[in-house]
Amino acid sequence: MCRSHFRDARMMTLAAIVVFTAVPEPGEAQQMQGCGDHEQICQRLKIKYREELSAVATNQYDWLIELYTSADGKSWTLVGTRPNGPACVFGVGKDWQMVAPIAGNPI
Numbered sequence: 001m002c003r004s005h006f007r008d009a010r011m012m013t014l015a016a017i018v019v020f021t022a023v024p025e026p027g028e029a030q031q032m033q034g035c036g037d038h039e040q041i042c043q044r045l046k047i048k049y050r051e052e053l054s055a056v057a058t059n060q061y062d063w064l065i066e067l068y069t070s071a072d073g074k075s076w077t078l079v080g081t082r083p084n085g086p087a088c089v090f091g092v093g094k095d096w097q098m099v100a101p102i103a104g105n106p107i
Helices: 002-021 038-048
Strands: 051-058 064-070 076-081 087-093
Antiparallel strands (some): 076 087
16 A cells, blocks of 8 residues: 555656646747746746736745736746746746635635
């Protein structure tokens, strides 16, 4: 049972990596792919897609994680920037919806 649980956990981790690093299909909201200079990517999102920075965080590897969304919510882009390295587009999509935070401790 332990081996099965370990194998399932590895498969779930692999699936999560694939989902969060997959290159978008051509039909997606934006056609941005790959990595590049952080400032150039941010400017392109602002000018071409009219997306502005909506949320920012760091992950367990000290990457800067940024979410850019259009004012009308029709498009969004997730960008990760390595410490002292390039910025990479990790995901793009459409129909972003902001929700109100839950007061207190929901868990």
